[in-house]
Amino acid sequence: MARVYFEEISKRFGGTHALRDLTLEVDDEEFFVLLGPSGCGKTTALRIAAGLEEPTAGAIYIGDRDVSFVPAKDRDLAMVFQNYALYPHMSVRDNVAFGLRMRGYARDEIERLVQEVTATLGIADLLDRKPGQLSGGQRQRVALGRAMVRRPQAFLMDEPLSNLDSKMRVQMRAELVRLQRDLAATFIYVTHDQVEAMTMGQRIAVLEGGKLQQVGLPQDVYDRPANRFVAEFIGSPAMNVLEGDLVVEGGHTAVRTPAGLVRVSDAASADVREQNITSLAVGIRPEHLTPEATESAAATSAAAASPAAIIEGQADLVESLGSEQHVTVVAGGWSVVANLPSSPRIERGATLRLAVAAEHVHLFDIESGERVGP
Ligand SMILES: Nc1ncnc2c1ncn2[C@@H]1O[C@H](COP(=O)(O)OP(=O)(O)O)[C@@H](O)[C@H]1O
Ligand SMILES: [Mg+2]
Structure with a gap:
């Protein structure tokens, strides 16, 4: 596992400034949340880290290595998306094993890893099913399993829970936090949902208009928002x-x-x-x-x-x-x-x-x- 460092990353799409001079250091084994409203540049930041998008300026480091010019497949990062992106015609087993097969792992090693990871995720009894025969929560676990078997340097997650119903979302929130601790893995987790950010992140970074607004411990950001945008974005009902x-x-x-x-x-x-x-x-x-x-209560209440x-x-x-x-x-x-x-x-x-x-x-x-x- 490794730290991920964004160094002065900017990204333009024609006239759109998707990211402006973003500098962020995600620590090794940290659960780091990128939070902001739709269109603020979260997905762009993740895609640049993954090597799926080239920055207009700046550099990306994984560990101490500058990977700015390293192709996506050699960055050793796993990306988990909102829409799961599972192969619909393949079984759960084959979906989870796919990346390992592509990398030429031996057949019994693949089977061992698939068993181990699917047992961790509680989907070991679903190995022969197709994605169409699974619930949203189960599909999301398969997508996680596919990322986990490769033991990547870091996990990049783009709103992975937004397609789940609210009860499943709360359950998966807790499961992802536990999983991250068990794996001792670096997670960069993108969400527009401030409750997810507050409950899951060890630290959170708030983005708006492609610009970093604040980075810190969730409680510190809540207690001392650096500006009015952060103040009004975090907290429900709003400040x-x-x-x-x-x-x-x-x-x-x-x-x-x-x-x-x-x-x-x-x-x-x-x-x-x-x-x-x-x-x-x-x-x-x-x-x-x-x-x-009232006067009797005033003695105990600072506000009063x-x-x-x-x-x-x-x-x-x-x-x-x-x-x-x-x-x-x-x-x-x-x-x-x-x-x-x-x-x-x-x-x-x-x-x-x-x-x-x-x-x-x-x-x-x-x-x-x-x-x-x-
Ligand atoms: N491939 C692209 N071409 C043009 N504009 C894009 C492209 N990808 C993203 N953008 C624009 O960049 C901004 C940031 O997008 P995105 O990173 O997807 O935001 P978020 O994930 O926070 O919703 C938006 O204004 C979006 O329209
Ligand atoms: Mg997005």
């Missing part, structure tokens, strides 16, 4: 973002948003002054809006003790998920979503006062979208 001008009120710097004043922390105020910023976008995650506590903002408005839409409720609150003509406990049940039209603690307020430059402050 609330309100724009407003900076004001000074009672000695504190604050942002005057349509939903009310939001105080800026001292640490962020310093950055705001330094950068001569006059207006800001304020980001608040739905789970960080909590009903304003000294909230950065109180947003008061009327509940408009209430979506109950059983374990929680997503409440759209209209405040000052703006909608803000709060993720509240399922009890007490909020009625439509009810007046809510929601507090947010200073440490949960994210600030972004309105023009550049870059994070401001700690």
